Amino acid sequence: MGKEHYLGIDVGGSTIVYGVITAEGLLIKEKSSSTNPERGASVILNEILRTCEALIEEDSSIVGVGMGLPGTVDPQRGIARDCPNLHWLNIDVLAPFRTGLRVPVYLENDVRCMALAEHTFGAARGTENAICIALGTGIGSGIFVRGDLLRGTSGAAGEVGHMTLIPGGGEQCSCRNSGCWETLASASAIIRNARLGMERAGRMGIPTLLKDPLDGKKVTHAALKGDSIALAVFEEAGKYLGIGLANLVNLFNPECIVIGGGMSLAGDLLFSPAKNEMLKRGMPNPLQDVRIVSAELGCSAGVIGAALLCLLGTIK
Ligand SMILES: [Zn+2]
Known part of the structure; x- marks a missing residue:
C-alpha cells in the first residue's frame, strides 16, 4: 500500500x-x-x-x-x-x-x-468545512462540506467567480453574464483597472509607475512602491474580494478559507481591504468561526x- x-x-x-x-x-x-x-x-x-x-x-x-x-x-x-x-x-x-x-x-x-x-496536504488540512479559492485570471473554488468536496448535480459546484455582485451592469464576464465576482476582484480586473488608471494619469500628466504591457506582478510591484493609482486599484479589488468572501462565509460557515492562485501573491495589498469588507458584511457568528489563510502548495x-x-x- x-x-x-x-x-x-x-x-x-x-x-x-x-x-x-x-x-x-x-x-x-x-x-x-x-x-x-x-x-x-x-x-x-x-x-x-x-x-x-x-x-x-x-x-x-x-x-x-x-x-x-x-x-x-x-x-x-x-x-x-x-x-x-x-x-x-x-x-x-x-x-x-x-x-x-x-x-x-x-x-x-x-x-x-x-x-x-x-485540503489534504496544505493550508486546509484537518478541516471539515473549508473553501479553497484560486485567485488568478478568474476566480474558482473547491468547497468542502463535512470533509467532502461539494460537487453538485453534475460536478459544477464551486464556481464562485460567477456570483453576480453588480446586477444590470459591470464588465462582461467569460460566462456571458456581467458583473460577476471575477470581473471585479481577479487579476483580469486588477490589470484592466490599472490600465484605465494609467491612461487617465497619462492624460492628466499625473506620474505613475504603471507601464504597458501590464500584468498582475507589475501592478503589485507598483503598489508596493507606493504608486497611488496601483494602490487604489488594489483597494477596490480587495473590497470586492471581501464582499464575495462575506457571501461565502454566510452561505457555508466554513472553518477556513484558503486563498491561492497567482494574484494571491499580492498578499495584504488585497487581503487587508478584503478582510475589512468581509468583517463589515459577514454575519457575526460565522465570522467568528472563519480563518482566512494563504495557500501552501503553490x-x-x-x-x-x-x-x-x-x-x-x-x-x-
Ligand atoms: Zn461570470
Whole structure:
C-alpha cells in the first residue's frame, strides 16, 4: 500500500504538467510540455495518453491517473463540457484512457484539484468545512462540506467567480453574464483597472509607475512602491474580494478559507481591504468561526490534487 504512486496531469491553456506523487503527497517526479490548444482535443489527448503510458512503463508503482481541466467537467462521465481556454466543448476525455490504460483514470476541474491538494496536504488540512479559492485570471473554488468536496448535480459546484455582485451592469464576464465576482476582484480586473488608471494619469500628466504591457506582478510591484493609482486599484479589488468572501462565509460557515492562485501573491495589498469588507458584511457568528489563510502548495497544487483523485477514488 505505502509504495503506491499516483499520476496527476494538470492541463492548462499553455502548459500540461505531469506529476507523480506518493500516498503522503510527496511529488517525486514532474515534467511538462506545451499545450498548443490549436492542435485540437484528439491530438492533445493522444499525446497525454502516450506520455501516461511511458510514465507507467517507467514506474510500475503507478496505480491510477487523475486529470484536471480548466473548465466545466462531468467527473462521473469523464466529459469536458466547456473548457474555453482549450476550445473543448463536450469532449469525451476519458474514453481513450479507459481503453488504453490498465489503471483507473479520473477527471476533475483544475481548481477543484488544487482545492483537494490544499485540503489534504496544505493550508486546509484537518478541516471539515473549508473553501479553497484560486485567485488568478478568474476566480474558482473547491468547497468542502463535512470533509467532502461539494460537487453538485453534475460536478459544477464551486464556481464562485460567477456570483453576480453588480446586477444590470459591470464588465462582461467569460460566462456571458456581467458583473460577476471575477470581473471585479481577479487579476483580469486588477490589470484592466490599472490600465484605465494609467491612461487617465497619462492624460492628466499625473506620474505613475504603471507601464504597458501590464500584468498582475507589475501592478503589485507598483503598489508596493507606493504608486497611488496601483494602490487604489488594489483597494477596490480587495473590497470586492471581501464582499464575495462575506457571501461565502454566510452561505457555508466554513472553518477556513484558503486563498491561492497567482494574484494571491499580492498578499495584504488585497487581503487587508478584503478582510475589512468581509468583517463589515459577514454575519457575526460565522465570522467568528472563519480563518482566512494563504495557500501552501503553490503552483504544484493542481498536479498534486489531480493525482489525489486516484487516492480518493480508491477510498470511496
Ligand atoms: Zn461570470
